[in-house]
Amino acid sequence: MLHESVFRTTDLPVSDRFEAWAERMGRTHAPMQLSSDRHADYRGSQRVIALGDVVVWPATFDHLVFRRTPKLIRQSDPETYHLSLLLKGEGAADWGRQQAAYRMNDFHINSSSRSWEVFTGSEPVTVLGVEVPRALVAVPGHRADQVLGSLLSGREGIGALLSQFLRQLVADTSSYQPTDAPRLGTVVADLVTALFAHTVDADLRLPPETRDRTLTLHVKTFIHRHLDDPDLTPAGIAAAHHVSRSYLYRLFQAEGLTVASYIRDRRLEYARRDLADPRLRDLPIRAVAARWGYPRAAEFTRAFRTAYGLPPSELREQALTEA
Missing domain, CATH: 2.60.120.10 (Jelly Rolls)
Incomplete structure (x- = not known):
């Protein structure tokens, strides 16, 4: 061996x-x-x-x-x-x-x-x-x-x-x-x-789409690092990367996504992970929401219920019971 x-x-x-x-x-x-x-x-x-x-x-x-x-x-x-x-x-x-x-x-x-x-x-x-x-x-x-x-x-x-x-x-x-x-x-x-x-x-060269894929990954990383910012918007993201909003939209459209849906889905995904984590059982739901860019608890609850079919409190209860 x-x-x-x-x-x-x-x-x-x-x-x-x-x-x-x-x-x-x-x-x-x-x-x-x-x-x-x-x-x-x-x-x-x-x-x-x-x-x-x-x-x-x-x-x-x-x-x-x-x-x-x-x-x-x-x-x-x-x-x-x-x-x-x-x-x-x-x-x-x-x-x-x-x-x-x-x-x-x-x-x-x-x-x-x-x-x-x-x-x-x-x-x-x-x-x-x-x-x-x-x-x-x-x-x-x-x-x-x-x-x-x-x-x-x-x-x-x-x-x-x-x-x-x-x-x-x-x-x-x-x-x-x-x-x-x-x-x-x-x-x-x-x-x-x-x-x-x-x-x-x-003498092979990188295809033109390589720069777009690189920029898309840069943008996704930027979004991930700023999910806690409730003011994270496509306009701000475009400005931070020195591109137009329309160009930013095209980058995500190439992957069948929108910028807003990508931000929302990542926020809810990580909030769901935190709610199911036994180590965070004492962290209030409103604090979990704020941690991922939802300063208003009611807005977070609506978005969470739409995505997962049940309110955050119920998902947490189920997850911790099964843990």
């Missing part, structure tokens, strides 16, 4: 979880600044599978913002390429002049030698991460760096080969011997090299 380590924040006291997760991520990839709106009770799990100089790590974790700054690069640079295959959820990256959004089964590629910001959506994400030393990617550095910011699919061509190999590898490591690890690492490095070379030779 291949050597692997497993880490779960749920094995730790609540107060230690996020700090421990941040430390774990820093050791897995490179030192980073991490932040999350789920800081108080962070949930994340990760397996780290060592394949010689290559590391593969499947993980599932709550909302997270990763920042790799010039100062951190000067302090420590392992000189690796990082690939994440997004299996569930949403994510996006920002390199300053470049932005990219990623869908499921897309590869997200970074370098530990570049500064960047990566952020996930409000819901938990599942990724399959890979760390490959730059020295093992047989593409000239200035050419390989051109891949950063490209949209690399794991559903076709060489990307599909790499995706399938990684999925099969992490699904069951029991059939491999420890001596197989360096050879498997070489296979991964060779597939990454082939994917980089193919992308550079084909």
Whole structure:
């Protein structure tokens, strides 16, 4: 069996979880600044599978913002390429002049030698991460760096080969011997090299819709962070992102949503979660409502009943009885 380590924040006291997760991520990839709106009770799990100089790590974790700054690069640079295959959820990256959004089964590629910001959506994400030393990617550095910011699919061509190999590898490591690890690492490095070379030779560019997907994820993250503000409006959101309201509406229409319904649904979803949480049983319903942008209790009750078919007090009673 291949050597692997497993880490779960749920094995730790609540107060230690996020700090421990941040430390774990820093050791897995490179030192980073991490932040999350789920800081108080962070949930994340990760397996780290060592394949010689290559590391593969499947993980599932709550909302997270990763920042790799010039100062951190000067302090420590392992000189690796990082690939994440997004299996569930949403994510996006920002390199300053470049932005990219990623869908499921897309590869997200970074370098530990570049500064960047990566952020996930409000819901938990599942990724399959890979760390490959730059020295093992047989593409000239200035050419390989051109891949950063490209949209690399794991559903076709060489990307599909790499995706399938990684999925099969992490699904069951029991059939491999420890001596197989360096050879498997070489296979991964060779597939990454082939994917980089193919992308550079084909001179692929991000499709126009990528910027819209990136902006949509930025907007959703902004909304999530400001759900407690009763004055959160489409006009304010558009202004904060320097776009027109009509453009903002089109972004959400592309996903079959409206801005107002997205805000309402997220508020009610998190209010419902709080009402069903035994740890918050003593928090008054009006306080739960205000916490998620409803300063008027009557308005909250009407909206909640419309969404869930019963008033907040009844849902709380049912949930706590079943707990």
